Amino acid sequence: MPKQETLYAVLIILVIVAGVVGYFVGSSSVPPPTTVTVPAGATLTQTVTRVSTVTTTVAPYIIPPEKIKAAWIYVGPIGDLGWSYMHDLGRRVVEKLFSSWLETTYYESVSEAELLSRIDELVRAGYSVIFTTSFEFMEKTYEASKKYPNVMFFHCSGYMRRENLGTYFADLYQVYYLNGLMAGALTKTGKIGYVAAFTIPEVIRHINAFAIGAKEVGEQLGKNIEVYVVELGAWVAPDKAVDAVRYLVDVVGVDVVAFTEDTSAIVEYAQDLYRKGKQIYVFGHYGPMYEYGPDVVVSGQLVRWEVIYADILIKIKSGVLNPTNLNNVDYWYLLNSGAVELGAHVFENGSVMMVNPKFVAELKGIYVRDKLTGEMLSVYDLVLRRYEQMKYAALLLPLQFSALTHGLENVTYIDIGGKEKKYLVSAIFDPFTGPLDGWCLYTGEKAFTEYCKKATTVSIAAGKRLGHHDLWNMDWFVSWVKYLGTR
Amino acid sequence: MSFLGNQTVLRISNIVKKFPGVVALDGVSLELYSGEIRSLLGENGSGKSTLAKVIAGIYSPDSGSIEIEGRSVRFTSPADAIRYGIFYIPQNPSLIENLTVTENILLVSKSLGLLTKVDKVREIVNEEVSKLGYQIDPDTEVSRLSYTQKQIVELVKASLLGAKILIVDEVTTYLPKVVRESFYRYMRHMKDEGRTIILITHKISEAVEVADRITILRSGVVAKTLEREEFDVDLIRKLMFGERALPTRKEHLENYTLASNRREKVELARLDNIWANDDSGNIALRGLSLKINRGEVLGVAGISGNGQKELAEVLVGLRSIKRGHYYLDGAEVTNRGVKAIRTAGVGFIPEAPLYYSFSGDLSLVENVAIASSNNFLIRWGSLATKVREFMNIYGISVSSPKALVKVLSGGNVMRLAIARELELSKKMLIAYNATRSLDEMFSETFLNTIRMLARRDNIAVVYISESLDEILAVSDKVAVISSGKIVGLFERESVDRETVEKLMVM
Amino acid sequence: MVRVGFVVTRRTKQNILMSTPVVISGSLVLGLLISYVIIWITMGIDIISFFGTFYQTITSYTGLLEPFVFLAMIGTAITIGFYGSFWNVGAEGQYVMGMLGAIFLTMFSPLNSIFTQDNVLLATLTKVVVVIFGGVLGAFWSLIPGALKAYAKVTEVPVLLLMNYIAYSISDYLTAGPWKGKYTYGYIRTDQIPESARLTTIPGLEMLRYEVLAAIVLITVFAYVLLEHTTLGLKIKFLGTNPVALKSSGYDDKVVTLLTATLSGFIAGLAGSLRLLGYDFRLPYNIGDGKTGFYGYTAILVAWLSFRNIRYVLISALIVASLNSFGYRMQMLLKGLLPPGLSAYAISLVLIGVTLVVYTIVRVLKEYSIKLVIKT
């Protein structure tokens, strides 16, 4: 039909006109994609947009970039106080701090399925440093790093690395241990609940550390400490999390709850119970959640991703890191680095409230023995002492930067001869020190550690301190942790 | 003629209305007077409905002007026209099917801020309907009404809302005699009140009987407006159809009829004690039996709503049979579905082809293809050729075979249904009020064709109609249906009109 | 007293300005302008960067390709359903079933051994089988509501929606239970399918796979031929516009309903299996939390935009994909300008929402004229 054809013609003309207009508008506003090329000898692809390879045989040299455009990709919304919010806080800090040479942007609520499209867009928009902040993004980030060899990728919490893909993580297990000490002092029933997002090694580690702390104190007070774990199967699942707490409190009979779930729902629920006359102790997770439950939050864990982000970006700016040398970049920052903190609240002046004042008196009134020295002290003082013991580890920090040196992290002392002789390398104290007994959550083929590949129980000899590899792959629970499954 | 009859209420001048590929109105000028019944005549596709729709504000004309009582108006919607008291009752009832009669009327009257009380409306509806010598329960859902009943409701709606100019588009075609007469009375009454009625009809005799003036449309122009004293059936025919009008005459048909053959009756189909329900689950056919012979036109006479619709549906397989047997061509086809019956060579021309046969939103070719394409791939080329042939032979005026069926004029839709179905009628044809919307000349041609088919091709025809005249003209045998049963069966030679009429109302 | 009412009448005059291509592109332009005004008022973005970003979006074909192909495939599936008045809002579930089918055959059936051998030809043939199997599961998933509609007169829409949730639950059950992976590091998810079972990336078009390209071409051609040139397609059109006419032509409307549902579900299922083999490689847990990208739902918008016209599916898919992607890009632009508490993610929803609302209004105005009547 001729009429139909005219219409198609009109449509096509419209599209062309729109295209031309768009081109001028677009080209006047959008800077061309910048090429961040750091030739370092060998064969390198020169540009972001073209896939042609230019063989350069110049000697390795580094051109630190003038300006850096860095992008963050978050798995969840940044509105909540959890994981993505804290990453974005880190982004905001470095953006301001380095405003003279750093430009940042982010995508939130990105699903794994969309990740590659989003990365494509970022690269086309000239972003040359991309942080992907979810374990789920690991394989796709790896794929993207192969596709864009001149872009630097940093993946949080994963283990796949390439010359232009590094990894980083700030771990909370020491803080969980400190929370555990308080939990063991405060629980009346001896039953403690833990709501886990997934039972991945990271969370297992946190649960164990928490359980170890609780038992250290609780046992001395004559309590039979048991930690009950419910798994959610999701990072963000406020409704499920509250259901799980309800189950733990009403059915199992716990009176302390810690959790790994990216919202403040559990804290709010506990505060609600308090208002109805039931005291439950909770520990804030990840963000400063004290304000959501001033009567129930004892303490918690805080994270400061900006410590890592600042380090990475400074090293890029100064030419230390470039797309050819990230193979071994694997940040593993603990309490000593300042990337994690004990507490659930940050005061206006920037200092951290480590323990909710409401519970300080009670904690100061409960006395236990320090198992290292045998001396009696209040639980409050024990927490502070352990905090300091783990916080002070001057030499640990450089070791925590690279996959090459992680193996040294559980070396407490080295003998350097001379009059110093016993030189302190890592922290004086670490919660994962034997004797410890446990049972394997994953066994056989599904296990990650040698212990559980071979047996179904684990027994760590007295005095043995677990190494990076053991911690990173942890697939077993200490014997007083009870796993209740996915709910 | 009343004294008021000279005042011009509506003057339209030089109205042009074009549709893609068609000029439906090509400069129509017309003056309507208060207190007159004006009949609008013209063959199928001549522009009657289009003109009516322009007056009623449904279409806006491409050019030309409309004046009401001397003031120039421009309607942008039917509501505009309704505000001037212009009401249009369309060829295809446009009531909302799943509302009751009362609700349908309330809907319009509320939007005009007139009657808003349910009880009041119900009462008035009852009254008005019975004034027409008819009966309809105001609380029935419209979907359960017959075509004719729906038009009555439309009529009542218009008169309730105080129509000053009422346009009725082929409402009268199948009205039972009594109702028709009370409708005429009703019109005359309106006319005496100084209102104006535009009566679109295909029955020349009807126009001659009731109209004060007749305007004849031909291919979108006014051929002539005749005053009452100029009325002459032959002249009107000639104005309507041109020279073609001459050879087809009543007598012609009669002669053909008389030459009926005396072939031996061979049974093709048989209904044995058939019971079936209507749409709302009430019994519609109660033990109906009928023998259908090859080469014979079997007329089924009856008053609307006595099971004709259900009988037609049973015959084509659309309605399930509760009890009884249906044999076709030596095999039992009781509840065997439409396909078994259709593939045996049965054609079906319903009174509402847009409901039964076609999808108005699809094109002519597609609507022909659905009934005749058996291959996996459709051969559009040859189908288009076929449709063009249909268009030529059956005089269907439309821009192209790819046009949508819904743009066809009412009569042309029926012509397309006839064209398609006659071809499918290898053994039997079921027709139900098949001349609705056809112009007189085409009706005659059609009736002729049916008889010819029966004679020449030995096809069995079941001709169900609410028009006794047609039945008497076309049938070899006449069956009378009443309350879902055959109450009388006559050979052509022995049929007597009065007896049949009596049986019909039994 | 003042009374206000609407008088709605069906338009009969075909206006060239109201033809479908013009309506679609016009709604897009108008929708963008209105969105711009909203964003400008709330956040004060200048028009140059707004449309500049839009331009960037539509020229960044790499980012668009992947959502485009899936929206186009599933959009086609749903459109076929629309033709037959089978309102397939269950494409999401059918898509998930396609994924389940694909991962089942590649990982948990004897076919798995084929992918561990080095026989490229055999692996390729098996991939075809796997993709088709996904389609079959999708078809089955759609057949259930289809059969309920045809034989029990149950409205399909709620059933289809329900089927989506059932598909999610089945997927989650399998992912957390029997199919839970060994190499998942404690996460609940399946393992990845073997390398040799994955689809092949097209060099230069990283977001596309050869097999997906072939599928989209085949599906488009198939749908076009089906609807324009086959008796079955014609029957589907009659089913959608006047089932009585279909019946009185001797066809069983129930059977045609089943066929429509099957075809629609089959294509949605194909999209699912292609997705799994080409992009996702495994099933995630909580798949209903947006892990599917909600393509099955978003594609309803594609079908709606190209309302019962198979010719406009591709352009509609492109528009929806662009708007979606544009919304994401707006996040970059709006960073820091967003009022606290408002997620930038909402922007893409605003864009898509406004455009579709505009489109819907224009469509209604195309078919009907609506007049406000005020009476005193």
Ligand SMILES: Nc1ncnc2c1ncn2[C@@H]1O[C@H](COP(=O)(O)OP(=O)(O)OP(=O)(O)O)[C@@H](O)[C@H]1O
């Ligand atoms: N909406 C439309 N689009 C396209 N063509 C149309 C439309 N409406 C009517 N026509 C065409 O205009 C012409 C006149 O149609 P109209 O319905 O006015 O005829 P009519 O005189 O009422 O015929 P009938 O006696 O069959 O009802 C026909 O050729 C018809 O196909």
Ligand SMILES: [Mg+2]
């Ligand atoms: Mg007409």
